[in-house]
Amino acid sequence: MRKRQAVVLALLVAAWGIGRAQQLKDLEAPSRVKRGDVMVIGFMGGFDRWDDETRAVRKVVLALRGMPGVHAESISNHNGSTAVEFIEHALNKNHNRKVDPKEAAGARIVIFGQGLGSNATLELARTLKERNIPVLLTVQVGRVGTGNFVIPPNVRAAANYGSEIRASDPASTRIIATGSGSQEEIWRQVEGLIREVVNERRP
Numbered sequence: 001m002r003k004r005q006a007v008v009l010a011l012l013v014a015a016w017g018i019g020r021a022q023q024l025k026d027l028e029a030p031s032r033v034k035r036g037d038v039m040v041i042g043f044m045g046g047f048d049r050w051d052d053e054t055r056a057v058r059k060v061v062l063a064l065r066g067m068p069g070v071h072a073e074s075i076s077n078h079n080g081s082t083a084v085e086f087i088e089h090a091l092n093k094n095h096n097r098k099v100d101p102k103e104a105a106g107a108r109i110v111i112f113g114q115g116l117g118s119n120a121t122l123e124l125a126r127t128l129k130e131r132n133i134p135v136l137l138t139v140q141v142g143r144v145g146t147g148n149f150v151i152p153p154n155v156r157a158a159a160n161y162g163s164e165i166r167a168s169d170p171a172s173t174r175i176i177a178t179g180s181g182s183q184e185e186i187w188r189q190v191e192g193l194i195r196e197v198v199n200e201r202r203p
Helices: 002-016 056-064 080-091 101-105 116-130 183-198
Strands: 038-043 070-075 109-114 135-141 155-161
Touching: 038 056, 038 080, 038 116, 038 183, 056 070, 056 109, 056 183, 070 080, 080 116, 109 116, 109 183, 116 135, 135 183, 155 183
Parallel strands: 038 070, 038 109, 109 135, 135 155
Antiparallel strands: none
């Protein structure tokens, strides 16, 4: 009986995609980004697989990949370290294994997420703040956990569908008013916000 239970558990783990943590090599974006390019990180909700194409976050990521100069990736909400590794690796153009102030200042990053991915969105933004890396936009879909409604000052603009958020420094961060509607309508708005920011090309 125990052996059978172990087999069933192993099959469930494989089906849920949590048998192996997502790694940098799983990402399709180039190892280095060019000046003006935008990195988009989408955090999946719940226990969703990072490559589940039936999920809204993944659908948006795949749609954005068709835009020139956009490097979009979907990441499991419990795997924020991979997102940090991806960003730092992409920004480190001089290959010295650290992001210097000039490289950080040139970053163009968008982060969005759903459910638990909303929490991961701000956790990543705060981690980037500690590294003096700016974020163009954060978008959260769904209610956020305690303490995850305050947007750090390294974020230029932020939007939330489901909860009220506020900027820790209103002079640094613009809170975008959001509309309501069906899930399909909301995700159209999310993709539209991201596309608008991406199209704001640096001179």
